Amino acid sequence: MNYELLLKQNNLKITPQRLGILQLMHEAGHISIEELFASIKKQFSSISLATLYKNINAMLETSLIKEVKAPEVKARYEISKTPHAHLVCHVCGEFKDIHFDVVHVAHTIADTSGYTINDTSLIVSGTCPKCQ
Amino acid sequence: MNYELLLKQNNLKITPQRLGILQLMHEAGHISIEELFASIKKQFSSISLATLYKNINAMLETSLIKEVKAPEVKARYEISKTPHAHLVCHVCGEFKDIHFDVVHVAHTIADTSGYTINDTSLIVSGTCPKCQ
DNA sequence: TAGTTAGATGATAATAATTTTCTTTTAAGT
DNA sequence: ACTTAAAAGAAAATTATTATCATCTAACTA
Helix, strand or coil: CCHHHHHHHCCCCCCHHHHHHHHHHHHHCCECHHHHHHHHHHHCCCCCHHHHHHHHHHHHHCCCEEEECCCCCCCEEEECCCCCEEEEECCCCCEEEECCCHHHHHHHHHHHHCCEEEEEEEEEEEECHHHC | CCHHHHHHHCCCCCCHHHHHHHHHHHHHCCECHHHHHHHHHHHCCCCCHHHHHHHHHHHHHCCCEEEECCCCCCCEEEECCCCCEEEEECCCCCEEEECCCHHHHHHHHHHHHCCEEEEEEEEEEEECHHHC
C-alpha cells in the first residue's frame, strides 16, 4: 500500500511519523489510540501523544482514516476502505471486517426517511467461534 | 412508563435521582451525559456528576439502558427498547429511532460468521430533510 | 541545491471526561 | 422502628484529549 500517495491525495505532508502510523494501522486492521501509541513508540521513541492525536484528527478530517465506535469498547481506527460492516468479539476483543452491503441499507433508509446519507455504521457484537 | 418497576426488575434500588434520570431519558429519547446533567440539576440541584455516572453505568450493566455511539458525536443514552436502528443528523444533531430489522441482519451475519451475536448497532448519519 | 515558509513535531500545560474514595444518608427488608 | 447494604454527594485522583509554543522539517521556489 502506498501511504505517501495516500497522504499526498489528502493534502497532508508526508512525515515519517505519519507513514509509521499508517503502516501500523494497516497491519493491525483496527487499532486503538493506546495500542497505536505503544507500537509507534518502538519506532519513534520520542513521539508525543499530542502528535498522535493531531495526526489522527487530521486524517479523520480528510477521511483518510475512519473511527470505529463499538458499544462498550474503546474507539478503533482503520484506513478507509469501501464501505463495510464490523464484527467485534467481546471476549477476545478482536475486530473483523464483514462484507455486508451497508450501502444498500443506507439507500433503503434514505428512501423512507428523506435523509441524505453520508455514513453508515453497522457493528455487530458477540462471541467469536474461538471464544465460545 | 413505570420506572419503579423497571428498576426493581433490574435489581436496582429505587431512588428519586434514578427516577429523574429515567424520566428525562424517556422524554428526550436520546440524551448525552452533559444534557442529562444540566437537566437533572433542575430537579436535584446538588446532584453530583459522580452519581450520574455511577447510575448510568449501573443501568448499562443491567441493560436497562443502552449507549448509542455514533461516529463524530458524543455518546447518547436511551431506555432499552426492542432492537432498532438510529438516524443522526450531523447538522442539527438530532437522533431518531428507525424501525429497521436489525435482528434479521444479525441472523444473516451470525449464519455466515459463526459468531453468537448479542448486540447489533446500526447508525446512519446524514442530513435530515429540515436541514437540507 | 540553498532559501523560504507553512505546517509538523515534541514538550508541557491546560482542559475535559470519567472513576475512585470516603463519609453521610437513605431504601427496603426485618 | 432497626438494621444493613447500597446510594448520594463532595472531593480528589485518574485518564483522555486538546492547546500552546518553541523548534524543526517537508516541500516548494528561485
